[in-house]
Amino acid sequence: LKITNIQKKKKNAICHRTQESLLSSGSGYKNYRGVINWCVVMLVLSNARLFLENLLRYGVLADPTQVIPLFLKDPYSWPAMCLLIVSNVFILVALYTERQLSKGSFSELVGFLLHCINMAVMLTFPAAVVLLVPSVTPVGGAVVLGTYTILLLKLYSYKDVNLWCREMSTQKAKKLARSLSCKSQTLLHCEQQVCYPGNLTLKDIYYFTFAPTLCYELNFPRSPNIRMSFMFRRLFEMLFFTQLLVGLTQQWMIPVIQSSMKPLEDMDLSRMTERLLRLAVPNHLLWLLFFYWFFHSSLNFTAELLRFGDRQFYKDWWNSETVTYFWQNWNIPVHKWCIRHFYKPLLRKGFSKMVSQSAVFFLSAFFHEYLVSVPLRMFRLWAFMGMMAQLPLAWFVGRFLRGNYGNAAVWLSLIIGQPIAVLMYVHDYYVLNYGQETN
Amino acid sequence: LKITNIQKKKKNAICHRTQESLLSSGSGYKNYRGVINWCVVMLVLSNARLFLENLLRYGVLADPTQVIPLFLKDPYSWPAMCLLIVSNVFILVALYTERQLSKGSFSELVGFLLHCINMAVMLTFPAAVVLLVPSVTPVGGAVVLGTYTILLLKLYSYKDVNLWCREMSTQKAKKLARSLSCKSQTLLHCEQQVCYPGNLTLKDIYYFTFAPTLCYELNFPRSPNIRMSFMFRRLFEMLFFTQLLVGLTQQWMIPVIQSSMKPLEDMDLSRMTERLLRLAVPNHLLWLLFFYWFFHSSLNFTAELLRFGDRQFYKDWWNSETVTYFWQNWNIPVHKWCIRHFYKPLLRKGFSKMVSQSAVFFLSAFFHEYLVSVPLRMFRLWAFMGMMAQLPLAWFVGRFLRGNYGNAAVWLSLIIGQPIAVLMYVHDYYVLNYGQETN
Incomplete structure (x- = not known):
């Protein structure tokens, strides 16, 4: 026992050996995994502090009822809603033109001109209404113009794809055309596949209008069924993030923007920079939330509802x-x-x-x-x-x-x-x- | 050419395929490398904003001359410095006791009692001076007590190791003892190695006092030479981080602490939490700076100067x-x-x-x-x-x-x-x- 004790003490007595500190470049040490966690903890704490400071300074500013006047100035005039209903006219014009083109009633030139006029009106008519009708609010106007722009891109794609189909038919490359409009890989389901001009129906163009894509295709990939739990999770996210976006904007963005007006008017550079950096964080978080809300929750919800297969948004x-x-x-x-x-x-x-x-x-x-x-x-x-x-x-x-x-x-x-x-x-x-x- | 165009258009026309969104759990996607960079950018921006806000609110508060009164209350009385000089007495007492023990002039019991008294006085005497002499400032007192504590731990280790050496000699396990005090692995340099009681010299105990370790060893690993560029880089870091620590404390810590006094006195819980989180970030950054300043720069500088080999601080x-x-x-x-x-x-x-x-x-x-x-x-x-x-x-x-x-x-x-x-x-x-x- 005594000898063992001595050996232990001997081992104890030598307790240093030549070596570099980890942070010296000579040590070759590179594992800073913990620093990532440090970043996350610091970010959460900093923003918890900002959140608390904001609450203490401004109180609760979030108020869902304040959203309504953003869309509605005069409760008896709904110009934005009317414009959205009118947009159906342009869809019908595009379908009518394509039908006439497929039957040969219109020449390609007439069809092209009709499409051009249709799209030019889509671009200018809502803009003119938004500019000239005083009861359109900025938010209502943005929603209307956004919808019209999306529809414009969709109808442009619709026109292009139908033109390609006609070009392929007229050039007698019928085999190619058939393998295009009815994919040869899916011969078993070929009876369900649509071939040009069988796609020129109201149902088809309205499916495309609501589908979460801007590129027309005769046979979209479809998912076999609606996954209910997936759809309701996306729906819940949509509703929750809408509330969060509105609440954070009212609570966080608007006070910062309001307090930035004075420095901006005075062109006080250092205060402007400070306000800009102060605005950057909430603005960026709202943009990230918006991204998730729109590109993940909303588009996936729509796609699931329409059994649209391609979810690469x-x-x-x-x-x-x-x-x-x-x-x-x-x-x-x-x-x-x-x-x-x-x-x-x-x-x-x-x-x-x-x-x-x-x-x-x-x-x-x-x-x-x-x-x-x-x-x-x-x-x-x-x-x-x-x-x-x-x-x-x-x-x-x-x-x-x-x-x-x-x-x-x-x-x-x-x-x-x-x-x-x-x-x-x-x-x-x-x-x-x-x-x-x-x- | 026409056929190639058609093939291209065919390839174009099919542009969707069934797939999940990346953020859906079904996609199996896991690469969020960019999120780390996002964290870093957000942290830098948030703190740049805080820094600018602090400057705008308080102006430049950092002032190196304010450091002097922290150490010195009465310019004609330097109690902290006197205490540091007195500490040499305890080193000499420890060396004297060990010498007498090695010669057998003191019995083990007398030596043990002397060491105990020496260390008890080291613990109580400076504390009593700091408590009773009014011209000792808190910072000066902390430096003195820190130095005495380090010295106490060192002398305790010194006493222990010398005791182990004597135990090994007296138990006739001389071979083991020799292989301890003169490492057998380094037979070539054995003439330079010190054996007990040859280590009981003034030079040896003062080297240990200044060496960046608390554990005594008869033969410390030594680096072959002083790397000048390494030493001066560490010295530069020491000086630079000292300035930074003082400046950040004056500019960032003190205003936050001062503004926390009112909520703390009122025991206002939500404001206390806000102040606590506000204090957490500068306090933590200062602690990190202090860690690097002391454990990397200062200890490595001392080690390089003393050619002390073990840099694992x-x-x-x-x-x-x-x-x-x-x-x-x-x-x-x-x-x-x-x-x-x-x-x-x-x-x-x-x-x-x-x-x-x-x-x-x-x-x-x-x-x-x-x-x-x-x-x-x-x-x-x-x-x-x-x-x-x-x-x-x-x-x-x-x-x-x-x-x-x-x-x-x-x-x-x-x-x-x-x-x-x-x-x-x-x-x-x-x-x-x-x-x-x-x-």
């Missing part, structure tokens, strides 16, 4: 290391439409990739501006410039930043870029509508 | 998934001392692991309280209770939380636990010293 944009990757992956319905009906046709017409890509950004910038400026009745080009600024930003990030740095740059441009545009519009709207009163 | 506590792992790895010098001179001797005396571990926490809690209460001249047991609360916390985390959840719990207890104790002491100190004036 977004890809992994959160890992994007370039700005281009982000724009290609965060909004798949629009991206798919742009590629299929704008970018590839431009390439086929002989334009270079660079020009076509810039044209896509230009089109996107136009619609961003259209959807913001018209409802606010204020033409400032901030949204347009914000979208166009993505081109040099994409070049810069792609050229100089790689991997995690590129990813961080994309996040930074999202978190900082949006609130700049929001502040610009809010400031101009405030000056235009309330500025004169205070002076 | 901390292990990977940031990945710790249990509270116990954290306490075993964040402060290796103290942990090593506790294991070698307190925990293992207790085990050898037949105590259970549970009791020994609790005893270590109890000793640690005593010294935490000693180092805070005496300089503040205020006995409140908050630090003691904070340390003792680690035992149930360790049990809870070890029992119920695993992996990342355990890691997050450790971080949370660090980030939240410390500022609670800080607020308690500051509040009591404030009430005791400034409370009467305002009433």
Whole structure:
């Protein structure tokens, strides 16, 4: 026993050996897994603090009843609702034109002109109503214009696909055409597949109108049945996140925006920066919530209800290391439409990739501006410039930043870029509508 | 060409396939690498905002000259400095006792009693001076008591190791003893190795006093030479982080603490929570800075200067998934001392692991309280209770939380636990010293 004790003490007595500290570069140590958890804990705590401070300073501001006046100014005039009902006319015109084209009653030129007129009216008529009818609120106007824009893109796709079907038939490549409209892989179900011109029905075009996609196809992939639990979970998320979005906007965004008006009017740079950073966090969280609410909950709910099979409404944009990757992956319905009906046709017409890509950004910038400026009745080009600024930003990030740095740059441009545009519009709207009163 | 165009259009026309959204659990998608970057960007932005807000509200508060009065109340009386000089007496007493013991002039009992008296005086004498001399400031007192505590632990280790050497010699296990004091592995350098009682020199004990370890060893591992660039980088870090620590404390901690006094006096719970969370972030960042400043920069600088080979001053506590792992790895010098001179001797005396571990926490809690209460001249047991609360916390985390959840719990207890104790002491100190004036 004594000897064992001595051996133990001997082992004890030597308790140092030559070695580097872990944080010295010489140690070769690299495991900072815990730092990720640290980041999460710090973020949760910081925002819990902000939430508590906000409650203490402002009290509870969230009030669901305040949402109604955003849509309704005059309870006896529902211009936005009327516009939504009128939109059916454009769907019927498109269907009628395609039917006449398929029967050969219209020449291709007449059909093309009719489609062009139809779509031009879709773009200008609601904009004119929103601009000229005083009882349209900004929120109501934005909803109407958004719906019309989506419908416009859908009908453009409808026209294109039907044209392709006719081209394939007339060029006597009937085998190809049949294998297109009735997929040869699914021979067993071929009796259920629709072939051109069998698709030109009211039921078909209305299914496409409500389906969560902008690209028309004769035979959409369908899921075998409606999964009830999945659908109700998405429905619950939709309702819950709607409440959360409205509540957070009232409680968090509006006080910050209101307190930013004074520094913005005075052009006090350091206070403006402080307000901008203060706005960036709630704005970004609301955008993330909106993304989940719209692209995951709402579109999946609609798809489940309509047994629409393709649920790829977004890809992994959160890992994007370039700005281009982000724009290609965060909004798949629009991206798919742009590629299929704008970018590839431009390439086929002989334009270079660079020009076509810039044209896509230009089109996107136009619609961003259209959807913001018209409802606010204020033409400032901030949204347009914000979208166009993505081109040099994409070049810069792609050229100089790689991997995690590129990813961080994309996040930074999202978190900082949006609130700049929001502040610009809010400031101009405030000056235009309330500025004169205070002076 | 026409056929190719048709094939292209055919490929275009089918652009949907049945698939799940990435965020649906059915997709099996798991890559959220970008979320880590998101956390980092959000943390940097949030704190940039806080920093700017702080500057706008308080202006520049950092002022290096304000540090001097923390150490010096009366410029003609330097009690803290005198105490530091007096500490040499205790080193000399320990060396003298060991020399007499090695020569056999003192019996083991006399030597043991002398060591006990020496260490008891080391514990009580500076505490008495700090409590009774009014010109000792809290910061000066804390520095003095910290130095004396470190010296006490070192001399305890010195006494123990020399005792082990004598025990091994007297038990005629000379071969073992020689292989202990002169490591057999390093036979080539054996002429440079020191054997008992050749280690009982002034040079040896003063090297141990300044070496960055609390555990005595006859032959410390030494690095072959001083790496100048490494040493100067650590020196630069030491100086830079000292400035940063002082500046951040003045600019960030003190305003928050001052604004917390009112809610604490009123016992306003929601405002107290808000202040606590507001204090948690700067307190935690300062603690992290302090950790790096002391355990990496300062100890590595000292070690490099003294060619001390063992640089393991901390292990990977940031990945710790249990509270116990954290306490075993964040402060290796103290942990090593506790294991070698307190925990293992207790085990050898037949105590259970549970009791020994609790005893270590109890000793640690005593010294935490000693180092805070005496300089503040205020006995409140908050630090003691904070340390003792680690035992149930360790049990809870070890029992119920695993992996990342355990890691997050450790971080949370660090980030939240410390500022609670800080607020308690500051509040009591404030009430005791400034409370009467305002009433």
